[in-house]
Amino acid sequence: MPRKRNAHRNADTPTLADVARLAGVSDITASRVVRSKGPIADATRARVLAAIAELGYIPNRAAGSLASSGSTLMSVLLPSLSNIVFPDVLRGIHTALTETAFQPVIGVTDYDPLIEERILLSFLAWQPAAVILAGLHHTPTARRHLEHGRFRVAELMDIDGDPVDIAVGMSHWQAGYDTGRHLVQRGYRRFGYAGHSIASDDRARARYDGLRAALKEAGLLLIAEERVQGPSSTIAGRHLLEAILRKAPGLDVVVFPNDDMAMGGIFHCIHAGITPKEQLGIFGFNGLDIGQAMPLPLSTILSKRFLIGKTAAEKLLESRERPAEKTIINTGYDIIVGATA
């Protein structure tokens, strides 16, 4: 004899069984209607749908996920949302997921692998169908779970490395290298770099390394370098350019790690009466719309953020099982000549 029944039930929340009873079918038939799975007679489906509407039934995905040991969640771990780059990636993911049953679940890691690991583990507790994260660098624990999990994995932005499953992005080292070659070819010789603390941003560091390699090849080097602590911002870019020009007045071009900071550089030029390009080249990275809306469009590199997100999500949807072969997709980038360098 059971001691108690339905002890900790949600009293007024209707369950599938309630729907089934009202529709006069079995639980499992109602379940099939909800999931659009298996053959169902039109009349039966209609009855079940009517019952669902009448009761305001909302499926309990926890129960569903438990029973089927799987979910339609796609975990997305991004370093930041303040940096417009990642919202763009996210839009791409969203676009690919519309009209599918999959649902993105977003976490923000603040560029910290330990936070990434913590959020990853808490997401895995929901048995996601796939995990999307930024970069190829993770903690050993995170990497282990990514490799052994029964879910697809996409690592975005960067392709210089060995992915777990799928990598979608571009070579940031190459982009930095091409930046250097491009600017040298345009006649610039006295280079400065105004960046942010590079420790946390692997990709900015790769571009920086590529830039230096290109300069070295041309027999040049960075004459001056200036960095802010903390996150990159337009105001930081503005102050940094002022500082670097005070220390090294003879520069003829300054490269920034992104468009936000480069725009700060432009603003300093306007303020100080420096003509961009003619007196001082300014070069960014990302190809943000706002930089192209300026009176002098920013010279920069267009990274294809939306495409990266969209491509990754589409690839993940192709198969639930991880294939034997790893996939690397290079979405490339474009040099925007612009008017500032």
Added chain:
Amino acid sequence: MPRKRNAHRNADTPTLADVARLAGVSDITASRVVRSKGPIADATRARVLAAIAELGYIPNRAAGSLASSGSTLMSVLLPSLSNIVFPDVLRGIHTALTETAFQPVIGVTDYDPLIEERILLSFLAWQPAAVILAGLHHTPTARRHLEHGRFRVAELMDIDGDPVDIAVGMSHWQAGYDTGRHLVQRGYRRFGYAGHSIASDDRARARYDGLRAALKEAGLLLIAEERVQGPSSTIAGRHLLEAILRKAPGLDVVVFPNDDMAMGGIFHCIHAGITPKEQLGIFGFNGLDIGQAMPLPLSTILSKRFLIGKTAAEKLLESRERPAEKTIINTGYDIIVGATA
């Protein structure tokens, strides 16, 4: 006699029972350690934690959520992530949730109440502890579920209306009204408005209405008005200002619905040789950092996005039960005088 056992189990995924067996305790004791709940002897806890580490155990939250009919998820529904406003709100939410067990789950509605409804229902299927959404306007179905659910609800950004549970934000009508008063007081008389399609953005519409009310009070009206289809952007603001000035050359101030577009206006001024403020006032909304980093800091209104997100999440954490009284928190706003109007 059971026909089959463990038929559709995840073979190699360790469960709490595995942990308990290895640690030599009962399932429920292991569960208590995992959840840090109830009294546990230090030695026991240590043994269980060691077993967890050894097995690489990850709790199955679907099972946990099912058993306890509740979760530590906080559903966050935002209109957009391209608009930097919402990432700021999200950062505030994140900040409040750090060090708590709660985890934000983010959805993007594209300013569409129907999409909001769809995502809300799919989120409710995970039994979140709380729901955060933008604005006070939802579909009837969404509103019904919000009112009857056993979870806390916070409606952000706007406080002009009747919230379900908690509202945190500011009066956008009042902000528009104050904009009008402020500009009239500074001597502007010939007003233009350069906006985006207002149908989708209730708050921009409220500010617009407030602005017109203030002008009417001063015996003025909008001389010219220009709108773009589609989303707001800096480039749209630039083109719009050009268009509006062509149609109504005599304007002495143009108000934009946000800083992004207002910056486009500034860029047009620079391009066309118009001196902001002296020849033409430009006024925005939001108080973005980038606008304040410009050579002439943008005149605008600072909305407290981070504070809104943080306050909302903190309020939601105060109690799991919805109180009898509704709460409305006004985070206010500041007029940034700036240098462009």
Added chain:
DNA sequence: CAGAATAATGATAGCGCTACCATAAATCAC
């Protein structure tokens, strides 16, 4: 030091759903 409170642990029975197998009815092949 007896009786009461507290700390620490365990047994059991579901939470709501779906995988698996079985069955019955309808359709098909030839």
Added chain:
DNA sequence: GTGATTTATGGTAGCGCTATCATTATTCTG
């Protein structure tokens, strides 16, 4: 028309965890 498919539905047994109640070991009170 008989056997073989296909279509439509149902019964049952868990999925992995936690709420509830029960039990025992330990500490406290005066």
